[in-house]
Amino acid sequence: MDFKGMDILSTEQFSRGDILHICDVAKSFEPVAQKKETSDILKGCVMASLFYEPSTRTRSSFETAMARLGGRTVTVIGEADSSLSKGETLYDTGKMMEAYADVIVMRHKIVGSVAEMALGASVPVINAGDGHGQHPTQALLDIYTILKEKGRIDGLKIVMAGDLKYGRTVHSLLLLLRHFDVKLVFASPAALKMPAEYENFLREKNIPFEVTENFGEAITGADVLYTTRVQRERFDDLEEYERLKFAFVVTRAFLEEFNPDITIMHPLPRVGEISLDVDELPGAAYFRQAANGVPVRMALLAMVMGKV
Amino acid sequence: MDFKGMDILSTEQFSRGDILHICDVAKSFEPVAQKKETSDILKGCVMASLFYEPSTRTRSSFETAMARLGGRTVTVIGEADSSLSKGETLYDTGKMMEAYADVIVMRHKIVGSVAEMALGASVPVINAGDGHGQHPTQALLDIYTILKEKGRIDGLKIVMAGDLKYGRTVHSLLLLLRHFDVKLVFASPAALKMPAEYENFLREKNIPFEVTENFGEAITGADVLYTTRVQRERFDDLEEYERLKFAFVVTRAFLEEFNPDITIMHPLPRVGEISLDVDELPGAAYFRQAANGVPVRMALLAMVMGKV
Amino acid sequence: MDFKGMDILSTEQFSRGDILHICDVAKSFEPVAQKKETSDILKGCVMASLFYEPSTRTRSSFETAMARLGGRTVTVIGEADSSLSKGETLYDTGKMMEAYADVIVMRHKIVGSVAEMALGASVPVINAGDGHGQHPTQALLDIYTILKEKGRIDGLKIVMAGDLKYGRTVHSLLLLLRHFDVKLVFASPAALKMPAEYENFLREKNIPFEVTENFGEAITGADVLYTTRVQRERFDDLEEYERLKFAFVVTRAFLEEFNPDITIMHPLPRVGEISLDVDELPGAAYFRQAANGVPVRMALLAMVMGKV
Numbered sequence: 001m002d003f004k005g006m007d008i009l010s011t012e013q014f015s016r017g018d019i020l021h022i023c024d025v026a027k028s029f030e031p032v033a034q035k036k037e038t039s040d041i042l043k044g045c046v047m048a049s050l051f052y053e054p055s056t057r058t059r060s061s062f063e064t065a066m067a068r069l070g071g072r073t074v075t076v077i078g079e080a081d082s083s084l085s086k087g088e089t090l091y092d093t094g095k096m097m098e099a100y101a102d103v104i105v106m107r108h109k110i111v112g113s114v115a116e117m118a119l120g121a122s123v124p125v126i127n128a129g130d131g132h133g134q135h136p137t138q139a140l141l142d143i144y145t146i147l148k149e150k151g152r153i154d155g156l157k158i159v160m161a162g163d164l165k166y167g168r169t170v171h172s173l174l175l176l177l178r179h180f181d182v183k184l185v186f187a188s189p190a191a192l193k194m195p196a197e198y199e200n201f202l203r204e205k206n207i208p209f210e211v212t213e214n215f216g217e218a219i220t221g222a223d224v225l226y227t228t229r230v231q232r233e234r235f236d237d238l239e240e241y242e243r244l245k246f247a248f249v250v251t252r253a254f255l256e257e258f259n260p261d262i263t264i265m266h267p268l269p270r271v272g273e274i275s276l277d278v279d280e281l282p283g284a285a286y287f288r289q290a291a292n293g294v295p296v297r298m299a300l301l302a303m304v305m306g307k308v
Numbered sequence: 309m310d311f312k313g314m315d316i317l318s319t320e321q322f323s324r325g326d327i328l329h330i331c332d333v334a335k336s337f338e339p340v341a342q343k344k345e346t347s348d349i350l351k352g353c354v355m356a357s358l359f360y361e362p363s364t365r366t367r368s369s370f371e372t373a374m375a376r377l378g379g380r381t382v383t384v385i386g387e388a389d390s391s392l393s394k395g396e397t398l399y400d401t402g403k404m405m406e407a408y409a410d411v412i413v414m415r416h417k418i419v420g421s422v423a424e425m426a427l428g429a430s431v432p433v434i435n436a437g438d439g440h441g442q443h444p445t446q447a448l449l450d451i452y453t454i455l456k457e458k459g460r461i462d463g464l465k466i467v468m469a470g471d472l473k474y475g476r477t478v479h480s481l482l483l484l485l486r487h488f489d490v491k492l493v494f495a496s497p498a499a500l501k502m503p504a505e506y507e508n509f510l511r512e513k514n515i516p517f518e519v520t521e522n523f524g525e526a527i528t529g530a531d532v533l534y535t536t537r538v539q540r541e542r543f544d545d546l547e548e549y550e551r552l553k554f555a556f557v558v559t560r561a562f563l564e565e566f567n568p569d570i571t572i573m574h575p576l577p578r579v580g581e582i583s584l585d586v587d588e589l590p591g592a593a594y595f596r597q598a599a600n601g602v603p604v605r606m607a608l609l610a611m612v613m614g615k616v
Numbered sequence: 617m618d619f620k621g622m623d624i625l626s627t628e629q630f631s632r633g634d635i636l637h638i639c640d641v642a643k644s645f646e647p648v649a650q651k652k653e654t655s656d657i658l659k660g661c662v663m664a665s666l667f668y669e670p671s672t673r674t675r676s677s678f679e680t681a682m683a684r685l686g687g688r689t690v691t692v693i694g695e696a697d698s699s700l701s702k703g704e705t706l707y708d709t710g711k712m713m714e715a716y717a718d719v720i721v722m723r724h725k726i727v728g729s730v731a732e733m734a735l736g737a738s739v740p741v742i743n744a745g746d747g748h749g750q751h752p753t754q755a756l757l758d759i760y761t762i763l764k765e766k767g768r769i770d771g772l773k774i775v776m777a778g779d780l781k782y783g784r785t786v787h788s789l790l791l792l793l794r795h796f797d798v799k800l801v802f803a804s805p806a807a808l809k810m811p812a813e814y815e816n817f818l819r820e821k822n823i824p825f826e827v828t829e830n831f832g833e834a835i836t837g838a839d840v841l842y843t844t845r846v847q848r849e850r851f852d853d854l855e856e857y858e859r860l861k862f863a864f865v866v867t868r869a870f871l872e873e874f875n876p877d878i879t880i881m882h883p884l885p886r887v888g889e890i891s892l893d894v895d896e897l898p899g900a901a902y903f904r905q906a907a908n909g910v911p912v913r914m915a916l917l918a919m920v921m922g923k924v
Contacts, residue, residue, distance in 0.1 A: 035718060038660030044346030046375050048368065056698045057712060060664065060690050064716040067662050067688035072375035074368050075383070075691070082364045088577030091584075096365060096576065099599030100372040102343060268712065269704030276707075291715030352654030354683050356676065380683035382676050383691070390672045396885030399892075404673060404884065407907030408680040410651060 004306035007118040008126040011136045011172050016179035023144050025299035025308055026292075032068050033295040041307050042071030048101035049075045050093075050117075051128070052082065052108040057268060058128050058138070061293035062105050062301075069298055069307075074100065094120025102305055124304035132168055138267060139172035141296040145289040146224055149263045154181040159218050159262075161187040162228035162248045162273060164194040169267040170228060174198055177207070184209035187218035189244045192230065215248055216258040225250070226265045229273055245272075252277040265289050312614035315426040316434040319444045319480050324487035331452050333607035333616055334600075340376050341603040349615050350379030356409035357383045358401075358425075359436070360390065360416040365576060366436050366446070369601035370413050370609075377606055377615075382408065402428025410613055432612035440476055446575060447480035449604040453597040454532055457571045462489040467526050467570075469495040470536035470556050470581060472502040477575040478536060482506055485515070492517035495526035497552045500538065523556055524566040533558070534573045537581055553580075560585040573597050620922035623734040624742040627752045627788050632795035639760050641915035641924055642908075648684050649911040657923050658687030664717035665691045666709075666733075667744070668698065668724040673884060674744050674754070677909035678721050678917075685914055685923075690716065710736025718921055740920035748784055754883060755788035757912040761905040762840055765879045770797040775834050775878075777803040778844035778864050778889060780810040785883040786844060790814055793823070800825035803834035805860045808846065831864055832874045841866070842881045845889055861888070868893040881905050 003018075014022075031037040047066045051059050054077055063073050079085050083093055090108075094117040097104050104125045106114045111133035118125035129135040146153055158177070160170045164186050177184070184202070186194045186209060193211065202209050212218050219225050227250055235241035250264060250273060266274055266286040278284050302308045311326075322330075339345040355374045359367050362385055371381045387393050391401055398416075402425040405412050412433045414422050419441035426433035437443040454461055466485070468478045472494050485492070492510070494502045494517060501519065510517050520526050527533050535558055543549035558572060558581060574582055574594040586592050610616045619634075630638075647653040663682045667675050670693055679689045695701050699709055706724075710733040713720050720741045722730045727749035734741035745751040762769055774793070776786045780802055793800070800818070802810045802825060809827065818825050828834050835841050843866055851857035866880060866889060882890055882902040894900050918924045 035660075044343075044376065046372055054696060054698070056692055056709075060692065060713070060716050063690045064662055067690065068660065074371045074375065076364050076368065078696075080362060080386075082362070083577045086577050087579040092577060093364075095595045096598045097368070099595065100368050100602060269699045269702050269708060271703040287711045287715065290712045294716060352651075352684065354680055382679045382683065384672055384676065388670060388694075390670070391885045394885050395887035400885060401672075403903045404906045405676070407903065408676050408910060 003300075003303035005124055006304050007124055008136055008300055008304065009115050009118060010127065010134045011139045011175040014176065019140070019143055019176060019179060022140055022296065022299050022303070023147055025303060026144055026295040029295040029298040029302075033065070033291070033298060039068065040070035041302060042066060042069035042305065045071040045102040045305055045307075046100065047071055047073045047301065048097045048104045049073050050097070050104060050106040051075070051077050052079050052084065052106070052113075053129070054078065055107055055129065057290065057293070058107065061290075062128065062297050065294050065297040065301055068294070069302060071301070090116040091120035093117060094125070097121055098123045103301060126300060126304065129168075132166070135168055135172050137293070137297060137300060138169050139176050140300070141289065141292045142169065142173045142226070142265065142267075143176050144296050145265060145285060145292050146263075148292065149285050149288070150223060153177075156223040157183040157185065157221065158224045158226060159185040159187055159222045160194075160226045160228075161215060161218065163192045163230045163234060164188040164228070165192040166231070166234050167228040170194075170226060171198060173226065174202070178202070178205045182207065185218045185222060186211045187213070187215050187248070189213060189247060191240065191244070192234070216254065219255075219259045219262055222259060222262055224263045224265060227273055228267065229269075229271060249273055249275065250278055251275045252281065255281065311608075311611035313432060314612050315432055316444055316608055316612065317423050317426060318435065318442045319447045319483040322484065327448065327451055327484060327487060330448055330604065330607050330611070331455055333611060334452055334603040337603040337606040337610075341373070341599070341606060347376065348378035349610060350374060350377035350613065353379040353410045353613055353615075354408065355379055355381045355609065356405045356412045357381050358405070358412060358414040359383070359385050360387050360392065360414070360421075361437070362386065363415055363437065365598065365601070366415065369598075370436065370605050373602050373605040373609055376602070377610060379609070398425040399428035401425060402433070405429055406431045411609060434608060434612065437476075440474070443476055443480050445601070445605055445608060446477050447484050448608070449597065449600045450477065450481045450534070450573065450575075451484050452604050453573060453593060453600045454571075456600065457593050457596070458531060461485075464531040465491040465493065465529065466532045466534060467493040467495055467530045468502075468534045468536075469523060469526065471500045471538045471542065472496040472536070473500040474539065474542050475536040478502075478534060479506060481534065482510070486510070486513045490515065493526045493530060494519045495521070495523050495556070497521060497538075497555060499548065499552070500542070524562065527567045527570055530567060530570055532571045532573060535581055536575065537577075537579060557581055557583065558586055559583045560589065563589065619916075619919035621740060622920050623740055624752055624916055624920065625731050625734060626743065626750045627755045627791040630792065635756065635759055635792060635795060638756055638912070638915050638919070639763055641919060642760055642911040645911040645914040645918075649681070649907070649914060655684060656686035657918060658682060658685035658921065661687040661718040661921055661923075662716065663687055663689045663917065664713045664720045665689050666713070666720060666722040667691070667693050668695050668700065668722070668729075669745070670694065671723055671745060673906065673909070674723065677906075678744065678913050681910050681913040681917055684910070685918060687917070706733040707736035709733060710741070713737055714739045719917060742916060742920065745784075748782070751784055751788050753909070753913055753916060754785050755792050756916070757905065757908045758785065758789045758842070758881065758883075759792050760912050761881060761901060761908050762879075764908065765901050765904070766839060769793075772839040773799040773801065773837065774840045774842060775801040775803055775838045776810075776842050776844075777831060777834065779808045779846045779850060780804040780844070781808040782847065782850050783844040786810075786842060787814060789842065790818070794818070794821045798823065801834045801838060802827045803829070803831050803864070805829065805863060807856065807860070808850070832870065835875045835878055838875060838878055840879045840881060843889055844883065845885075845887060865889055865891065866894055867891045868897065871897065871899075
């Protein structure tokens with residue numbers, strides 16, 4: 001479909017064809033993202049980068065994407081530097097920002113807030129994360145990473161590990177993976193297992209999945225391991241946290257025992273979930289995954305502004 | 309007059325001819341501001357955007373103006389990120405910034421602070437608001453909006469409503485309107501009436517004005533309604549605030565009763581002063597007014613840098 | 617030597633030849649830095665401007681340097697807006713940022729932190745100050761200023777005055793001056809004298825220096841006075857601070873008595889160490905010194921990115 005003028009609010013809005021098309025466009029921007037070529041296709045365009053909740057990684061990759069395509073950015077960080085602190089609605093902020101920018105990228109801690117701004121703004125609004133709601137551009141770059149690393153998505157066995165209860169990125173990724181013929185394995189402590197609503201969703205879509213607490217077994221024979229951070233703030237019982245935080249740590253020894261060739265992904269930042277000696281393995285894809293944020297966001301920016 | 313190298317500090321510095329000239333230049337930038345054309349006339353130029361007091365709307369429109377004319381911006385927000393927090397004078401900051409930037413845009417909560425920096429800096433300094441002092445670029449975009457909406461300023465009947473005591477924008481606008489043949493109506497609660505100094509100023513300049521607490525009567529037969537926010541923080545007596553805040557709310561029913569065709573302006577953000585059902589009226593000009601900040605600031609930036 | 621791909625972490629890494637080469641390249645950028653010419657040699661390049669500790673002057677001059685050479689900047693200020701606040705290591709942040717930026721400029725309050733990021737990042741990292749550690753670009757612009765003001769460095773008598781104990785800039789400058797045939801004079805209150813390690817360093821390198829508490833005597837017959845701020849926060853005893861803060865203030869009367877022609881430098885901000893009536897003297901070089909940050913940082917940015 002034509003993305004010109006569209007808001008990017010949720011993973012649910014994409015068909016399989018849309019996802020693959022975005023990946024194709026992203027691939028075409030790789031030489032620019034990798035600094036081998038320069039581009040001016042967004043020359044004269046302005047992106048409003050509204051990060052009411054700070055996020056260095058997401059903001060930097062959006063602003064880099066804009067810069068490398070020749071566009072400009074106006075940045076607003078936090079609510080202190082914003083009309084919101086004076087009581088303005090997001091709808092009104094959207095009405096105002098549409099006059100300044102060609103595209104709005106927005107992150108906010110409240111679910112639905114980005115959609116509210118999109119109601120006000122006539123220019124495309126891209127959701128860069130709304131609390132425990134959606135983070136569609138992360139899910140798209142995760143799909144793009146799997147495709148780039150493995151050459152395909154259909155037929156893969158993908159393990160999701162760590163905090164599957166609160167981890168927003170694994171939920172968003174699931175919602176895109178339903179368009180593909182994959183086998184899923186959920187490996188987590190019982191306290192952090194995949195919520196029933198997602199399991200029910202997968203059953204409805206006839207997507208096979210296994211659930212296990214045995215991490216080694218989970219990755220044996222799998223193609224991709226998507227691991228996430230077990231966050232201390234998710235636990236009422238700190239002793240339980242201390243006991244569990246090491247159970248799903250990815251070390252070189254662990255990988256060499258169970259699956260040395262597996263592709264390892266992580267949304268970053270990592271805080272000990274993957275040990276440093278894993279970084280040199282060919283399958284360690286997490287920094288490449290972060291880098292993929294640039295071509296994928298280039299694709300989305302260019303597409304919604306009708307420049308591809 | 310030639311604006312090259314000039315500071316823009318106060319509304320008092322403009323003659324009628326200056327104001328109309330700025331509006332002419334702003335009009336010539338409309339195609340760029342409206343994203344229909346691109347421009348590179350400020351290519352190679354750097355604007356220092358020093359917002360010691362944050363202001364999303366003003367800063368975004370200045371930075372957008374600079375970006376769409378091909379210029380670059382270096383942004384400083386808040387005093388924490390500034391030499392001022394180490395005790396540097398604004399004079400010295402100006403001396404330093406003149407070496408980096410071609411133009412300085414500055415907002416600060418202290419009256420006179422922008423003029424102090426202008427003493428130090430040899431490059432043009434534009435006042436983007438100094439506390440309850442001046443906000444000349446807002447006044448200019450308000451004039452520009454009236455001109456664009458009504459085709460003229462002379463002969464108009466303009467109502468100012470809401471908080472006329474503390475509302476900086478209405479005061480600044482008055483100081484520009486004195487150059488035109490207008491009739492003014494001040495509609496506000498007694499506690500928030502136009503200060504005597506401004507009324508005396510108008511008498512001296514032979515500008516006719518009426519004062520009323522009857523909002524409906526005020527707008528009957530008028531051309532423009534400039535309404536402002538009644539801020540809670542202005543009231544010692546919160547009960548009085550609660551009683552008054554609804555007295556000057558602009559609703560669709562109110563307009564339909566007294567003047568459905570009136571042009572409605574507001575400096576934004578609105579926090580309930582204008583109900584959402586007003587937005588669709590042809591006379592609802594407040595978002596267009598916010599948008600006008602871009603061409604007017606383009607004009608000022610280009611003029612003081614000698615690029616038009 | 618060829619600087620392409622190099623990190624700029626410490627003054628120790630530069631030979632005499634390196635220093636003079638950097639000054640030559642900086643000189644070639646003067647017309648652009650002084651806004652007489654425009655340049656696009658860094659078009660398509662992105663600088664990550666990571667100021668975990670805010671610094672208006674240093675950041676503004678780096679970002680201005682980048683802008684005037686046609687490059688773009690992605691700015692991160694403070695730790696609140698950063699992955700570090702989520703527990704990410706600087707090594708990992710470096711790994712991530714290398715995918716976005718062509719060069720990283722970083723300031724942080726912890727000594728060694730910039731080197732840690734440089735270990736992670738494959739792109740050049742420039743130290744913009746790491747706590748009481750290094751600030752090599754400041755030292756280079758100080759050398760460049762002396763060269764520009766006096767036409768040479770060899771043969772000069774240079775006085776360092778004020779806070780020689782904690783003043784990072786005088787320490788960094790010393791480490792570059794060892795490559796030149798200079799005479800040094802250290803003028804400070806005893807409580808703020810040059811640390812023994814630096815004096816020993818100079819003895820090893822056979823660089824002659826005098827130590828005095830007599831400020832007038834110190835500058836008599838000298839070529840350059842590099843004065844620094846006596847910071848209140850350095851004193852346990854506030855009475856001692858009050859007594860000493862005026863002892864090393866540079867006034868016009870003082871200069872006229874002891875050395876009216878001396879070149880006066882200061883890293884800025886000044887908070888009373890140099891009185892305003894000094895500003896008009898031909899030797900008052902401190903604002904020119906601040907301005908020199910732009911061509912020197914242009915040179916470093918262009919060199920490490922292999923663009924000169």
